[in-house]
């Protein structure tokens with residue numbers, strides 16, 4: 681009597697643990713944002729090294745306060761430092777080849793909205809939304825990686841919390 685009770689209790693516990701594992705695994709996949717695969721970049725650039733030095737985001741992404749696009753740094757900008765910083769590093773020599781050939785580095789886009797969506801960096805940055813709110817902790821990344829799926833639901837979930845939400849939820853704010 682005691683023995684069979686014990687083993688049926690064990691069975692119950694095993695089933696319970698099994699169910700729990702399934703729930704945890706399912707929750708993990710459902711709740712973690714879909715991070716897309718790290719896009720291979722032509723040069724293994726390191727945000728972490730640069731930001732640790734105290735180089736500001738806007739030093740390289742110059743137009744984020746002034747225009748819809750944040751902008752990408754020119755090869756000249758990289759070489760402004762790397763002419764003297766670490767010039768024998770193989771990665772830097774790769775950059776130097778682009779410089780010598782006067783070619784831009786063909787960086788792959790990490791975040792890209794469909795063409796029918798209008799987005800403006802300047803409006804966001806100047807109204808106090810910081811880079812991290814949308815791009816995550818880039819300062820601790822090597823090459824940038826997407827941290828959220830930038831779909832309509834994501835845009836709206838922040839717009840609906842703004843004081844002027846009624847205007848910001850209008851379709852033609854983003855679809856012009």
Ligand code: HEC
Pocket residue numbers: 723724725726729730733735753754755757758759760761762765766769771772775
């Ligand atoms: C303000 C000066 C400055 C600018 C501008 C700059 N870098 Fe750097 N970079 C540095 C310094 C300093 C280091 C750190 C070197 C070290 O730790 O040995 C570094 C490190 C790196 C590294 C890491 C090397 C490694 O071995 O991991 C890469 C790659 C790199 N830079 C590429 C670039 C590229 C590409 C650009 C242009 C988009 C750029 N840097 C612009 C100063 C600069």
Ligand code: HEC
Pocket residue numbers: 737738741744748749750751752791792793794799801804805809810811812813814815830
């Ligand atoms: C409100 C969200 C948001 C904020 C805040 C934001 N970004 Fe972006 N960023 C985006 C979106 C969305 C895209 C994709 C835009 C597209 O495809 O048109 C993007 C694209 C970019 C790009 C790609 C190239 C380009 O020219 O746009 C860079 C670089 C970038 N952001 C850097 C920054 C930096 C640096 C900051 C802070 C100064 C910043 N972003 C703040 C949402 C944001």
Ligand code: HEC
Pocket residue numbers: 721725727730731735736737738739740741753787788789790791792811812815818819822823824825
């Ligand atoms: C020294 C120059 C430099 C600095 C400083 C810098 N970046 Fe970048 N950033 C780059 C380069 C080069 C790339 C392209 C390679 C990559 O995707 O990581 C890039 C890519 C990005 C992208 C992805 C663009 C896309 O295609 O969607 C984002 C977002 C971004 N940076 C945000 C930031 C933020 C936020 C900071 C400050 C914390 C910052 N960057 C500081 C040079 C820089």
Ligand code: HEC
Pocket residue numbers: 793797798799800803804807809813814830831834835836838839842844848853854
């Ligand atoms: C983290 C919060 C946040 C996120 C995420 C966000 N926005 Fe915004 N957005 C704002 C704020 C704040 C303003 C400025 C509100 C104001 O003062 O008018 C704004 C304004 C705008 C405007 C300007 C409206 C005008 O008056 O011209 C556009 C366009 C816009 N957002 C598009 C987008 C799109 C597209 C996305 C998603 C890809 C997005 N936003 C994601 C906070 C956000």
Ligand code: HEC
Pocket residue numbers: 793794797830831832833835836839848849850851852853854855
């Ligand atoms: C704050 C910005 C924003 C506002 C406001 C907005 N959208 Fe969007 N919309 C987006 C973004 C970003 C996408 C990109 C597609 C995605 O969701 O991945 C999109 C995509 C779409 C699509 C294509 C869906 C698909 O699966 O391809 C339709 C249709 C659409 N929006 C309709 C609307 C309508 C109707 C409204 C007004 C009720 C509206 N949107 C308001 C940002 C916005």
